[in-house]
Amino acid sequence: MELGFTIAAYVVAAVLFVLALGGLSNQESAKRAIWYGIVGMLIAVLATMIGPGSGLWWVSLILIVIGAAIGHQLATRVQMTQMPELVAIMHSLVGLAAVFVGFNADIELGRVTAEFHAQGLPFPRPEDVTVEGAAFAKTFSGFAAILAKKTAVEVNILRIELVLGIWIGAVTFTGSVIAYGKLAGKVSSAAKQLPGGHILNAAAAIGSLAMAGLYLSGAEVWTLVLLTLLALFIGYHLIMRIGGADMPVVVSMLNSYSGWAAAAIGFSLGNDLLIVVGALVGSSGAILSYIMCRAMNRSFVSVILGGFGGTSGPQASIDGQQVAIDADGVAAALNDADNVVIVPGYGMAVAQAQQSVSELTRKLRNSGKDVRFAIHPVAGRLPGHMNVLLAEAKVPYDIVLEMDEINDDFPETDVVIVIGSNDIVNPAAQDDPNSPIAGMPVLEVWKAKQVFVSKRGQGAGYSGIENPLFFKENTRMFFGDAKESLDKLLPIIN
Numbered sequence: 001m002e003l004g005f006t007i008a009a010y011v012v013a014a015v016l017f018v019l020a021l022g023g024l025s026n027q028e029s030a031k032r033a034i035w036y037g038i039v040g041m042l043i044a045v046l047a048t049m050i051g052p053g054s055g056l057w058w059v060s061l062i063l064i065v066i067g068a069a070i071g072h073q074l075a076t077r078v079q080m081t082q083m084p085e086l087v088a089i090m091h092s093l094v095g096l097a098a099v100f101v102g103f104n105a106d107i108e109l110g111r112v113t114a115e116f117h118a119q120g121l122p123f124p125r126p127e128d129v130t131v132e133g134a135a136f137a138k139t140f141s142g143f144a145a146i147l148a149k150k151t152a153v154e155v156n157i158l159r160i161e162l163v164l165g166i167w168i169g170a171v172t173f174t175g176s177v178i179a180y181g182k183l184a185g186k187v188s189s190a191a192k193q194l195p196g197g198h199i200l201n202a203a204a205a206i207g208s209l210a211m212a213g214l215y216l217s218g219a220e221v222w223t224l225v226l227l228t229l230l231a232l233f234i235g236y237h238l239i240m241r242i243g244g245a246d247m248p249v250v251v252s253m254l255n256s257y258s259g260w261a262a263a264a265i266g267f268s269l270g271n272d273l274l275i276v277v278g279a280l281v282g283s284s285g286a287i288l289s290y291i292m293c294r295a296m297n298r299s300f301v302s303v304i305l306g307g308f309g310g311t312s313g314p315q316a317s318i319d320g321q322q323v324a325i326d327a328d329g330v331a332a333a334l335n336d337a338d339n340v341v342i343v344p345g346y347g348m349a350v351a352q353a354q355q356s357v358s359e360l361t362r363k364l365r366n367s368g369k370d371v372r373f374a375i376h377p378v379a380g381r382l383p384g385h386m387n388v389l390l391a392e393a394k395v396p397y398d399i400v401l402e403m404d405e406i407n408d409d410f411p412e413t414d415v416v417i418v419i420g421s422n423d424i425v426n427p428a429a430q431d432d433p434n435s436p437i438a439g440m441p442v443l444e445v446w447k448a449k450q451v452f453v454s455k456r457g458q459g460a461g462y463s464g465i466e467n468p469l470f471f472k473e474n475t476r477m478f479f480g481d482a483k484e485s486l487d488k489l490l491p492i493i494n
Contacts, residue, residue, distance in 0.1 A: 009047030010273040016040030017277055021284060027387060027397045044273055079352070083388075084251055084381035085183035091258040092176035095235075098169025098261035099228060102162040105143070105268045106221060109155065112140065112147045124152040146270050156216070158268065163212045165264030166224060170231030171238070172257040178239040179250050183381055191243035201237055204230045243436060248378040248385075249292040256285025288383055295377035295403075297429075297439035325476035327488040330417075330452050335494045337414035337450075339370040341406065343443055344386045345379055347420010347455065351482035357419065358393035360486055363493045373400045374407075374416075374443050376424035403443055413448040418469075419482050420454060426467045436465055451475040454482045 016036045023033025049060060078086050116123030121133045125148075137148035150158065181187030194200055211227035242250055263278025265271075293300045334340060342361070348354060364371045373395065379386045390400055410416065418425055421443075428435040429442045445451050446469050453470060455477060469475055478485055 005050075006047045007272070009043050010276075013040040013044040013047070013273055014276045016043070017280060021280055027391055027400075030391075044277075047273075048271075082184075084247070084385065085180045087382060088176050088180040088183055088251060088254060090176075091254045092173045092180065094258040095169040095172030095176060095261050098165045098265050099173065101265045101268055102166035102169065103221075103224065105158065105162045106224060108144055109147055109158070110221075112144050116148075123148075124150055124155040126151070143269065159216055161264060161267040163215060163224070163227065165261060165268055166228055167208055167212070167231045168257060168264055169261040170228045171235035172254060172261050174232045174235035175239045175250075175257065176235075176254050178236055179247065179254055182239070183247060183251075187240075189243065189247075191241055193241045194237065197241070201234055204234045204237075208234070246296065246298070247381050248383055249289060249296060249298065251382055252285055252288040252292050254285075256282050256289055259283070259285050292378055292383060295441060296437070297441060320471040320473075322470050322477045323475070324479055325452065327478075327485065328492060329476065330478055331489055331492040333415050333450055333452070334364065334369075334489075335367075337369060339372075339413055340364055340415045340417065341372050341374050341410070341413050341445070341448070343374045343376075343379075343416060343418045343421050343425060343445060344390065345419060345421025345424065346381055346385070347482050349380060349385065349389055350420065351484075353419065353481075353483035353486055354389040354393035354395075356483050356486035356490065358390070358395050359490055360493065361395060361399075363490065367494055371399060372406065374403065374445075375400060376403050376421075376443055379421065379424050403441065407444055410444050410447040414450065416445045416448040416451045418445060418451065418453045419486075420456075422467050423465055425469055426465065427472075428465070428468055431468070445469065446472055446474070449474065452478050454478045454480070454485050456481060 017040045020033045020037035020040065023029040023036060045064065049057065074086065113123050116125075116133070116136065119132075119136055121130070121136055123133075125133050125137070137145070140148040147155075147158075178187060182189050208227050208230045211223045211230065215223040215227070239250060239254075259278050259281025261278070263275050263282055266274030266276075266278055290300055292298075342357065344354075344357065348357060361371050373386075373390060375386050377383070380389075387400065391397070423429075423437055423440070423442075425443050425445045426435075426437060427442070427444075427446050429437045429440040432438060451469065451472070451474055453475060455470075456479070470477060
């Protein structure tokens with residue numbers, strides 16, 4: 001009865017998770033999709049708590065309360081600008097959980113084996129299990145009860161599953177920690193590597209395979225420890241070799257890794273829902289990574305192997321100088337314009353200027369101007385970052401357009417306002433084959449009649465890549481904090 005209830009609850013939860021994932025693909029349905037996910041997770045947790053094999057109920061409840069309290073604090077304190085690093089560090093927890101579950105599975109497997117042998121009974125149990133062996137298997141509870149019923153083939157499969165779970169989890173853990181450090185500014189955003197580059201990664205991967213082979217051949221737990229250390233190094237070195245301009249791809253890639261780690265946990269624990277959820281997250285993260293790679297003209301394989309985001313030669317020199325403009329000059333151009341395109345970037349998120357942007361949009365539209373937003377697939381430091389900020393500020397969905405929908409319209413655009421963006425509007429992607437972003441599809445804002453760039457200063461930005469757009473004749477630099485600059489602009493817009 002308990003098993004039937006748990007399976008039914010897991011099916012309902014899985015359906016809700018699928019609905020949640022599908023709903024998140026559309027801004028209008030995203031809020032409803034989040035509630036699907038919340039309800040699905042609540043059902044899954046309750047079904048697991050009261051289902052077969054549950055144990056230490058009060059300890060589990062206490063841990064859930066502690067985790068919920070920490071999650072609530074993070075949700076209320078973390079700003080939208082900090083969401084990318086929050087997502088990255090959350091991925092690390094999934095990876096760490098996979099490592100712990102894998103080692104725990106090995107410990108439990110050893111305990112069950114020892115207790116069977118102490119009774120003079122064979123384990124893993126043969127296909128023609130004895131009456132005594134079947135009876136003794138029923139004395140175990142929880143995860144040990146699942147192990148006690150496994151045959152030799154099933155135990156070998158479990159060993160493969162826990163090896164994969166530990167390896168993927170360890171890679172995810174250190175990779176996510178480094179990604180968090182880069183996004184939070186605690187680790188340099190430049191692409192760095194140890195001497196040897198890919199050779200070190202290859203050696204660590206070969207060493208991991210060797211340790212896995214030894215473990216599956218019957219070696220002791222030291223092989224799992226060494227495998228974990230090698231995987232931790234691989235995760236660290238892969239992400240350290242990725243430059244700051246490519247962090248949106250890294251976040252989606254780590255999302256995929258965390259999903260596969262969760263699926264591996266599900267196989268080890270025999271939890272069908274965890275397998276389904278892990279597969280959903282892993283596959284959706286992989287698809288998103290592929291989309292991000294296409295948006296940045298990156299090879300998917302190069303993302304997996306790390307080490308992209310560097311230069312391939314001397315970058316082209318930039319002639320001219322940046323010309324500044326004040327709020328009155330920008331306002332005059334906007335008042336004379338018939339159509340305006342706004343390009344938001346991470347600088348808007350840092351300044352929390354989305355409400356000011358929304359108010360500027362409202363005023364311009366009320367005066368009869370055509371105002372639209374151009375969103376690059378990797379704007380910000382998290383896929384969909386800008387869309388979330390604009391939705392939060394109540395910007396109408398129908399005027400928020402993707403790069404492919406709006407790129408051809410820039411030559412007929414009177415004014416483009418770039419707010420805190422660098423790489424996604426950088427013409428070097430098309431003009432300089434030695435640029436770190438060479439070949440990356442970008443918003444071709446320089447083709448508009450006038451371009452105003454709202455930027456704190458003359459620095460190259462997070463990725464460290466200089467932008468020739470800032471030096472073009474039709475570009476003016478609107479220096480200062482984005483929110484403060486827009487607030488100065490609003491009163492003088494007709």
